[in-house]
Amino acid sequence: MISFVNDYSENAHPDILNALIETNLEGNVAYSGDEHTERAAKLIRKKIKKEDAEIQILMGGTQTNLIAACAFLRPHEAIIAVPTGHICIHETGAVESTGHKCIEVKGCAGKVTPQDIEEACGPQHWDHAGILCVKPRMVYISQTTEVGTVYTVNELRELRQICDKYNLLLYCDGARLASALDCSDVTLLIMAELCDAFYIGGTKNGALFGEALVIINDSLKNEFRYIAKQRGGMLAKGWLLGLQFEILMSNNLYERIGKHQNEMAKHLKKGLIELGIDFTVDSPSNQLFPILKNSVLDKLNEEFAYEIISVIDEQRTGIRLVTSWATKKCDVELFLKRLKEEIYHE
Amino acid sequence: MISFVNDYSENAHPDILNALIETNLEGNVAYSGDEHTERAAKLIRKKIKKEDAEIQILMGGTQTNLIAACAFLRPHEAIIAVPTGHICIHETGAVESTGHKCIEVKGCAGKVTPQDIEEACGPQHWDHAGILCVKPRMVYISQTTEVGTVYTVNELRELRQICDKYNLLLYCDGARLASALDCSDVTLLIMAELCDAFYIGGTKNGALFGEALVIINDSLKNEFRYIAKQRGGMLAKGWLLGLQFEILMSNNLYERIGKHQNEMAKHLKKGLIELGIDFTVDSPSNQLFPILKNSVLDKLNEEFAYEIISVIDEQRTGIRLVTSWATKKCDVELFLKRLKEEIYHE
Amino acid sequence: MISFVNDYSENAHPDILNALIETNLEGNVAYSGDEHTERAAKLIRKKIKKEDAEIQILMGGTQTNLIAACAFLRPHEAIIAVPTGHICIHETGAVESTGHKCIEVKGCAGKVTPQDIEEACGPQHWDHAGILCVKPRMVYISQTTEVGTVYTVNELRELRQICDKYNLLLYCDGARLASALDCSDVTLLIMAELCDAFYIGGTKNGALFGEALVIINDSLKNEFRYIAKQRGGMLAKGWLLGLQFEILMSNNLYERIGKHQNEMAKHLKKGLIELGIDFTVDSPSNQLFPILKNSVLDKLNEEFAYEIISVIDEQRTGIRLVTSWATKKCDVELFLKRLKEEIYHE
Amino acid sequence: MISFVNDYSENAHPDILNALIETNLEGNVAYSGDEHTERAAKLIRKKIKKEDAEIQILMGGTQTNLIAACAFLRPHEAIIAVPTGHICIHETGAVESTGHKCIEVKGCAGKVTPQDIEEACGPQHWDHAGILCVKPRMVYISQTTEVGTVYTVNELRELRQICDKYNLLLYCDGARLASALDCSDVTLLIMAELCDAFYIGGTKNGALFGEALVIINDSLKNEFRYIAKQRGGMLAKGWLLGLQFEILMSNNLYERIGKHQNEMAKHLKKGLIELGIDFTVDSPSNQLFPILKNSVLDKLNEEFAYEIISVIDEQRTGIRLVTSWATKKCDVELFLKRLKEEIYHE
Structure with a gap:
């Protein structure tokens, strides 16, 4: 079975597994007080050119988002997000479990707009008493978005501007940041310039697990670690997280992973387009959303795994194909070949 | 200044104030263990013909809704509501502060539909792991709704049916239940037949304050009072709440208050229609939503108070006019007279 | 039945009931935007000589304490209190329900000590990572305490000093502040000088209900009302709270109520001492904690109500007698007379 | 530097690292729907002879404890624990952050007693209204305890009995269960017989990370996974957890790790006793708590790492020495040798 289900189906990039073995008996200090974490932080700070950025590496995306909500907001403050945002739909109400409301806005192609x-x-x-509505305080975006699209630098600058107008924090979920860095004009430097905080995703980009939260805004840094610990987010063996990001941030590994993901996706997309396939969203990143005939999918199911996203009509289904650091070009080609056969066979 | 701002601008119906004075030195048992509360509960149970309904009188609507959410739901369970629902827009995220997500559905005329x-x-x-989305568990409706409309018995029966299909609780906010009982075919008996829980509003219907939560579903009753206390909802002098509902539920006072509210509103509505006024919503209850010219409103502002709801266009504004137990017919007529003058004067 | 059960068994002081009637149809602005609330705030600010104190009148003690915890603290911050503190034992974990831990310290006679x-x-x-223990941030005290004792000015000054040393907020629960103001050297002025926030209790001092939270520390004022609303603490008819405190703070009513409570208690205490009765705590305020023989209590039960606090041994029980603004001297004397008879009869 | 700081200073047991490498490209199903997790669960169920036990492997101890509190308790229910319990002192108020109070009881040698x-x-x-105090609902114990002691089967049976009397859940934190299984008469079978839920610790017993929560009581199983996800406890690559426990539960690896930890600790303890060293607690497990002279410690500091627990007096300090799966006998002997030298040198 060849899988395009997601970008977190393998354990980890070999460089990371090797590092785990090489460092096994080092005897590191617990709770992220270790040297690997310090080095990972330095590497990130260097990439973003912010000497005083606070870096805290947490275990997963939902955890990172909920701890950020919990630490950055006062109880009556709310988060603006699009309905397809991960916090709105795929985290079992984790943000609300910390007491904060998500204000869902329409968005456009999975992206929050200034409007x-x-x-x-x-x-x-309607708020005749001035306290009856929650207070919007943070804008949640993802780069790439859940539907594979990316913000441009100009779009981010516009968001920053309106965030400043309304005294809002700009927070970016970077679960798939590697792919986004490769297919947009937004760099880590830009992220750090325009966001109050964002995270550099590890889980979906070759790490075993781990997301590196980067806090730029000074007012958000104070005693963050207490809250991370309180919510179960401090790994006892924190150096495991530090070590992985030390590897990812060295030798352009993170960038190379994003590049490979996108190359595989572009190859796949090109083939799909040549076969006349439509897409529910036009994505430049490592997630593709083609629409396929059910009769065709029935045939492909035995060899290929993917995720069903939406029922288009009685004959057609919208699916998602994701490429990862481990996706092989031959597998992409085999998929395209088999798809072509089934389409022509119809 | 004559006020149509809301139905909670006066202290309380005189019968209630009198009762407070007459019972002043009785020396009642604290925390709702008193005889007035017991009598109020009996009167309500008699009206709904449910001997074992649990009645808990709380202090306000937001408090009642948040305690219900907190007591009735497990952490991952969510509430379905329309965007104009009080819990969605006018309670500063009180439901979310208890950890629960509100799933906003489109609705129709302020009402949740089976669709x-x-x-x-x-x-x-999209929930490929079966646990990534919150679990809908309760439907929140209001009778009357925030936009003045009411559910019919048939509509409630349909909601009940689909709630049963999906194992959902049906909860009704009855902040303005007196008005609804008068202008719909839904009786207290029907409420108790079809809802798992609902509250009989006091604050907006002649009480100083207080909302009587009626819990029908046995599985929701257990140890509810602990949670009410924990959230600051148990009044030490709980008999003050019991006493008020004892009065409201006696001699048809509650029904008479609803009738008066609606009679005043109907009179007002008839006059507005005669003047050719449009409405943003067609409401049969004690809240009316007429659209008036800004130039006319500017003139009326000195004599009459009301709430601005929406900007229709550059010339017109949607306002809300509310009648209460204390609204006088002469005031309604004066408003209509002055409005007529201003319209003709234009 | 003559009751010494507590100081909140009557509805309200007649001046307050009268004010409710006189103002019934005024048509006040909702959510504490009214003139009574403004006047009450001015009267309090004048008494404490703090022009910029934030006054927010809430409905009950548990509610006030939980909203203060919620608004004043970040998630990882904890409250220091004695085990007999109301928040520790009598609020069903309301503070914990807002996510904050109470750190219980030994205390002395119901009071927190600098030690x-x-x-x-x-x-x-033991906190080898510097984030494993909650961070103490607020000291919770009560004046009078749950066991009837009072802090002196010197004791409060010492607490203030050590709070400053450890960057702690000092918060005082004033549910029975009227009695405390009468029997200690601590004035409202001193309270405002030494506490970051405190509340002036209404419920137990002649109000129907209501506690006036006084926020002195500027950093605690911002957007407090949002959080009060979110937790169900904003009464729609907020002027009912303002009006009551306007009355209580005028013509020395609050002070006179405290004085009467204490005079009745002193009279009772003197009589008990003359009968050779021991006390579990030596209280100067309106709560007395005598130890009586069970055989004697069995006789008094028919005529007098009180609360059982502790089993001393097989023969004796510790009870609590509380005096209120409504306690009559003749009732105190009747109690003492009947007690004397029963003791001599033994 | 030889470390006795804790039992989680190494990455993982080599068998686990090997398994990670061997399975790297398997392409497992996400969110614990994989075969490794299923096999781990089967192995655990077989050891405890409970076919229908629910097994959920989470990432860390604090996370597991807070999710258990959150999932098992209603809002007003509280947990009984000793002050040295991990949830009371070392989790930054994680349990309270879910809204639940911890009731601290005195305990004996770190263990909760029936008394x-x-x-x-x-x-x-004092709870004159029957709802003012939180309701105790769960007893939290640890095996081994934070101070290295262990419950015997008889002690657990007595706890179970009194839990049944008061309708309490018995929950056991097994962060160091491997050591406890080796040095007490309590087996996994007994754990499953007497506890409603417990976790088998991985992090401190050779895993990279991970704790396997075992839910025995049927009423606690329902929709647990939703709550785990909501609190950030579902690892996307859940098979990483399953795989580790598959290894730990196979070929007696878990038992062998516990045995090695204890053998090293016994060797160390024997040596310390021969040197006349006192202990603050008499521990049979892999944590030892000797009291050493500060002058001696000053000398050992350069070569050995340990944790300071308490100041005994001006000359002496209580420290903690912990052995792990990776502790070498020669390192224990070197420590004893150097300690002996320093003691004699004095």
Whole structure:
């Protein structure tokens, strides 16, 4: 079975597994007080050119998002996000479990727009007492988004501007940041310039697990670690996280992983287009959303794994194909070949 | 200044104030263990013909809704509601502060429809792990709704049916239940037949304050009072709540208050229609939502108070006019007279 | 039945009931935006000589304490209190329900001591990662305490000093502040000088209900009302709270109520001492804790109500007698007379 | 530097690292729906002879404890624990962050006693309304305890009995269960017979990370995974957890690790006793708590790492020495040799 189900089906990039073995008996200090974590932080700070950025590597995306909500917001403050945002739909209400409301805005192609924020923060005629509505305080975006699209630098600058207008924090979920860095004009440097905080995803980019939260805004740094610990987010063997990001941030491994993901996806996309396949979303990143005939899918099911996203109509289904650091070109080609056969066979 | 701002601008119905004075030195048992509360509960149980209904009188609507969410739901369970629902827009995220997500559905005229529930509970192709989305568990409705509309018995029966299909609780916010009982075919008996829990609003219907939560579903009753206390909802002098509902539930006072509210509203509505006024919503209850010219409103502002709801266009504004137990017919007529003058004067 | 069960068995002081009637149809602005609330705040600010104190009148003690915890603390911050503190034992874990831990310290006669704070905040050898223990941030005291004792000005000054040393907030629960103001050297002025926030209790001092939270520390004021609303603490008819405190804070009513409570208690205490009765705590305020023989209590039960606090041994029980603004001297004397008879009869 | 700081200073047992490498490209199903997790669960179920036990492997101890509190308890229910319990002192208030109070009982040698539970659950004269105190619902114990002691089967049976009397859940934190299984008469079978839920610790017993929560009580199983996800406890690559426990539960590896930990600790303890060293607690497990002279410690500091637990007096300090699967006999002997030299040198 060849899998395009997601980008977290393998354990980890070999460089990371090797590092785990080489360091096995080092005897590191617990709770992220170790040298690997320090080196990973330095490597990230160097890439973003922010000497005083706070780096805290947590275990997973949901955990990172909920701890950020919990640590960055006061109880009555809310997060603006699009309905397809991971926090809105795929985290079992983790943000709400910390007491904060998500204000869902329409968005466009999975992205929050300045207009969305304007509507959420503009005059609320109905709040006649000035305290009846939650207070929007943070904008949640993802790069890439859940539907594979990416923000451009200009789009991010516009969001930053309107965030400043309404005194909002800009927070970016970077679960698939490697792919985004490769297929957009947004660099880590830009992320650090425009976001108050963001995370560099590890789980979906070759790490066993781990997401490196980068806190730029000074007012968000204070005693963050207490809250991470309280919510179960401090790994006792924190150096395992540090070590992985030390590897990912060295020798352009993170960038190379993003590049490979996208190359495989581009190859796949090109082939799909040549076969006349439509897409529910036009994605430049490592997630593709083609629409296939059910009769064709029935045939491919035995050899290939993917995720079903939506029922288009009685004959067609929207699926998702994801490429990872471990995706092989031959597998992409085999998929395209078999798809072609089934289409022509119809 | 004559006020149509809301139905909670006066202290309380005179019968209630009198009762407070007459019972002043009785020396009642604290925390709702008193005889007034017991009598109020009996009166309510008699009206709904449910001997074993649990009645708990709390202090306000937001408090009642948040305690219900907290007591009735497990952490991952969510509430379905329309965006204009009080819990969604006017309670500063109180439900979310207890950790629960509100799933906003489109609705129709401020009411949740079976189709809404079907969409929220039907197959979720995206929850590929079966645990990534919150679990819908309660439907929140209001009778009357925030926009003045009411559910019919048939509509409630349909909701009940689909709630049963998806194992959902049906909870009704009755902040303005007196008005609804008067202008719909839904009786207290029907409420108790079809809802798992609902509250009979006091604050907006002549009480100083207080909402009587009626719990019908046995599985929701257990140790509810602990949770009410934990969330600050148990009034030390609980008999103050019991006493008020004892009065409201006696001699048809509650029904008479609803009738008066609606009579005043009907009178007002008839006059507005005669003047050719449009409405943003067609409401049969004690809240009216007329659209008036800004130039006219500017003139009326000195004599009359009301709430601005929405900007229709550059010339017109949607306002809300609310009648209460204390609204006088002469005031309604004065408003209509002055409005007529201003319109003709234009 | 003559009751010494507590100081909240009556509805309210007649002046307050009268005010409710006189203002019934005024038509006040909702959510504490009214003039009574403004006047009450001014009267309090004048008494404490703090022009910029934030006054927010909430509905009950548990509610006030939980909203204060919620608004004043970050998630990992904890409250230091004695085990008999109301938040530790009598609020069904309301503070914990907002996510904050109460650190219980030994205390002395129901009071937190500087030594307690020193122990709670001093070096913690066990927190080897510097984030494993919650961070003490607020000291919770009550004036009077749950066991009827009072802090002196000197004791409060010492607490303030050690709070400053460890960057702790000092918060005082004033549920029975009227009695405390009468029997200690601590004035409202001193309270405002030494506490970051405190509340002036209404429920137990002649109000129907209501506690006036006084926030002195500027850093605690911001957007407090949002959080009060979110936790169900904003009464729609907020002026009912304002009005009551306007009355209580005028014409020395609050002070007179405290004085009467204490005079009745002193009269009772003197009589008990003359009968050779022991006490579990020596209280100068309106709560007395005598130890009586079970055989004697069995006789008094028919005529008098009180609360059982502790089993001393097989023959004796510790009870609590509380006096209120409504306690009559003749009732105190009747109790003493009947007690004397029963003791001599033994 | 030879470390006795803790039992989680190494990455993982070599068998586990090897398994990670061998399975790297398997392409497992996400969110614990994989075969390794299923096999790990089967192995555990076989050891405890409970076919229907629910097994959920989470990432760390604090996370497991907080998710258990969150999933097993209603909002007003509290946990009984000793002050040295991990949840009370070393989890930054994680349990309280889920809204639940920890009731601290005195305990004996780090263990909860039946008498403690009796006192916490017996008659509470002060809860005059029956809802003012939190409701004890779960007893939290650890095996081994934080101070290295272990419960015997008889002690566990007594706890179970009193838990049944008061309708309490018995929950055991097994962070160091491997050591406990080796040095007590309590087997996994007994754990499953007497506890409602417990976890088998991985992090401190050779795993990279991971704790296998075993839920025996049927009423606690329902929809547990939703809550685990909501609190950030579902690892996307859940098979990483399953794989590790598959290894640990095979070929007696878990038992062998416990045995080695204890053999090293016994060797160390024997040597310390021969040198006349006192202990703050008499521990049979892999944590030892000797009291050493500061002058001696000053000398050992350069070669050996350990944790300081308590200041005994001006001359002496209580330290903790922990042995792990990776502790070497020669290192224990070197420590004893150097200690002997320093003691004699004095």
